[in-house]
Amino acid sequence: xxxxxxxxxxxxxxxxxxxxxxxxxxxxxxxxxxxxxxxxxxxxxxxxxxxxxxxxxxxxxxxxxxxxxxxxxxxxxxxxxxxxxxxxxxxxxxxxxxxxxxxxxxxxxxxxxxxxxxxxxxxxxxxxxxxxxxxxxxxxxxxxxxxxxxxxxxxxxxxxxxxxxxxxxxxxxxxxxxxxxxxxxxxxxxxxxxxxxxxxxxxxxxxxxxxxxxxxxxxxxxxxxxxxxxxxxxxxxxxxxxxxxxxxxxxxxxxxxxxxxxxxxxxxxxxxxxxxxxxxx
Amino acid sequence: xxxxxxxxxxxxxxxxxxxxxxxxxxxxxxxxxxxxxxxxxxxxxxxxxxxxxxxxxxxxxxxxxxxxxxxxxxxxxxxxxxxxxxxxxxxxxxxxxxxxxxxxxxxxxxxxxxxxxxxxxxxxxxxxxxxxxxxxxxxxxxxxxxxxxxxxxxxxxxxxxxxxxxxxxxxxxxxxxxxxxxxxxxxxxxxxxxxxxxxxxxxxxxxxxxxxxxxxxxxxxxxxxxxxxxxxxxxxxxxxxxxxxxxxxxxxxxxxxxxxxxxxxxxxxxxxxxxxxxxxx
Numbered sequence: 001x002x003x004x005x006x007x008x009x010x011x012x013x014x015x016x017x018x019x020x021x022x023x024x025x026x027x028x029x030x031x032x033x034x035x036x037x038x039x040x041x042x043x044x045x046x047x048x049x050x051x052x053x054x055x056x057x058x059x060x061x062x063x064x065x066x067x068x069x070x071x072x073x074x075x076x077x078x079x080x081x082x083x084x085x086x087x088x089x090x091x092x093x094x095x096x097x098x099x100x101x102x103x104x105x106x107x108x109x110x111x112x113x114x115x116x117x118x119x120x121x122x123x124x125x126x127x128x129x130x131x132x133x134x135x136x137x138x139x140x141x142x143x144x145x146x147x148x149x150x151x152x153x154x155x156x157x158x159x160x161x162x163x164x165x166x167x168x169x170x171x172x173x174x175x176x177x178x179x180x181x182x183x184x185x186x187x188x189x190x191x192x193x194x195x196x197x198x199x200x201x202x203x204x205x206x207x208x209x210x211x212x213x214x215x216x217x218x219x220x221x222x223x224x225x226x227x228x229x230x231x232x233x234x235x236x237x238x239x240x241x242x243x244x245x246x247x248x249x250x251x252x253x254x255x256x257x258x259x260x261x262x263x264x265x266x267x268x269x270x271x272x273x274x275x276x277x278x279x280x281x
Numbered sequence: 282x283x284x285x286x287x288x289x290x291x292x293x294x295x296x297x298x299x300x301x302x303x304x305x306x307x308x309x310x311x312x313x314x315x316x317x318x319x320x321x322x323x324x325x326x327x328x329x330x331x332x333x334x335x336x337x338x339x340x341x342x343x344x345x346x347x348x349x350x351x352x353x354x355x356x357x358x359x360x361x362x363x364x365x366x367x368x369x370x371x372x373x374x375x376x377x378x379x380x381x382x383x384x385x386x387x388x389x390x391x392x393x394x395x396x397x398x399x400x401x402x403x404x405x406x407x408x409x410x411x412x413x414x415x416x417x418x419x420x421x422x423x424x425x426x427x428x429x430x431x432x433x434x435x436x437x438x439x440x441x442x443x444x445x446x447x448x449x450x451x452x453x454x455x456x457x458x459x460x461x462x463x464x465x466x467x468x469x470x471x472x473x474x475x476x477x478x479x480x481x482x483x484x485x486x487x488x489x490x491x492x493x494x495x496x497x498x499x500x501x502x503x504x505x506x507x508x509x510x511x512x513x514x515x516x517x518x519x520x521x522x523x524x525x526x527x528x529x530x531x532x533x534x535x536x537x538x539x540x541x542x543x544x545x546x547x548x549x550x551x552x553x554x555x556x557x558x559x560x561x562x
Contacts, residue, residue: 109413132390
């Protein structure tokens with residue numbers, strides 16, 4: 001999966017520095033939770049993973065672009081990401097912006113040109129439209145704006161949730177939705193899968209907030225307690241650590257329940273719930 | 282056309298500041314040369330303009346995003362664009378980056394969701410793929426990188442041309458190609474139209490360089506002679522003013538010739554050549 005995404009970028013007839021900057025961040029590792037969700041959804045329907053490969057690569061490109069832009073000095077101004085210097089620290093700010101722009105644009109090309117025989121024109125258009133909605137000004141970009149605007153004040157739980165649903169939730173939901181589109185899931189099945197994804201997305205974020213308090217710098221690849229020192233509203237700051245853990249368990253259970261009710265080959269989807277709830281990084 | 286593009290952005294369920302920032306730059310005026318090219322190409326084939334409306338709006342969104350990002354402090358650091366403060370001067374750097382990201386992403390959604398009955402799924406996928414190629418890491422983004430990297434040294438004429446072909450040429454070519462796709466032009470017709478577009482794109486850039494020397498600040502909306510004071514390689518600095526004007530005439534003639542050989546309803550395409558060659562801003 002990592003290799004496939006990098007292979008797409010390596011193939012480009014683009015200036016060397018630009019390709020280097022794009023590939024640097026694509027190779028920075030990470031949990032690959034979005035591609036995993038897509039493949040697990042295809043598996044649930046007994047469909048082959050290969051049909052989701054191009055979309056999974058596009059999804060990682062979009063996720064990676066969002067991290068590069070979020071880390072910029074004028075945004076979160078982060079020097080480290082997963083223990084490595086952030087893109088602009090290595091390539092400079094202008095190149096980091098362009099590497100992000102390049103990854104974002106290329107992602108749409110990769111889906112539009114997907115040549116897998118099981119991926120129809122209609123599926124591709126739906127994938128492109130849903131990906132743009134999840135990543136664009138009604139989705140992830142809106143979430144980043146809301147996050148920035150909420151930084152200087154205490155958020156309510158509902159406001160915090162609204163930020164996360166768009167900033168990280170929509171792209172996680174797209175991963176599952178993409179699997180459903182490619183597997184030709186019924187509307188009813190898709191609805192249940194989206195309930196699964198929404199609960200999982202929030203669980204993912206709560207686990208992040210818990211790790212900021214309980215993790216080690218080595219494990220999470222950035223200083224522990226950075227949310228506290230930045231006075232950021234988090235689930236832990238609003239609910240306390242114990243209650244956050246209880247909500248995490250509850251969301252994980254709801255996610256599993258939504259999936260289990262479908263009677264599919266759901267073992268990978270269920271396993272991802274446990275990975276998200278218990279991850280150390 | 283301007284109203285249509287702004288209407289698309291106004292419809293978004295997005296944070297107010299983000300929408301404001303996107304619309305601010307969409308409304309900043311400009312020559313709308315790309316939509317004009319698209320509509321003129323449709324007209325040449327006797328097709329209705331309405332079939333190109335969504336694509337034309339998407340094209341202006343991509344063009345506008347590129348201006349917002351190019352003007353950023355870490356890129357060209359421009360305070361004025363068409364006589365108005367640049368996006369980051371009004372909304373701050375972070376919001377300008379996000380407004381650009383939002384416009385870029387939304388452009389793909391607008392084409393993917395185009396509901397005009399004459400626009401088939403196959404056309405939409407080709408439009409999406411070609412737009413991403415023209416705007417992405419092999420096209421406009423590559424051109425911006427090459428432009429940045431060439432800033433601190435004297436370029437040869439071939440290098441300068443290579444920068445412009447990608448930085449502005451590819452998106453102008455896409456405008457014509459989009460018209461050809463939507464009008465179901467033959468491969469041979471499309472080839473001729475692309476020769477037209479390539480010559481026109483270079484003519485456009487030479488006219489820009491001439492205006493930087495001969496224009497007035499009032500007309501061009503930025504200080505005259507900024508290329509000279511920035512020691513930028515331009516057609517005028519490499520060829521001199523008279524030779525630049527001669528090349529401009531030659532390119533315009535070649536563009537017209539390529540189109541005229543097709544025997545279409547080409548009056549608007551020919552008129553655009555004259556507008557580009559003689560424009561004052």
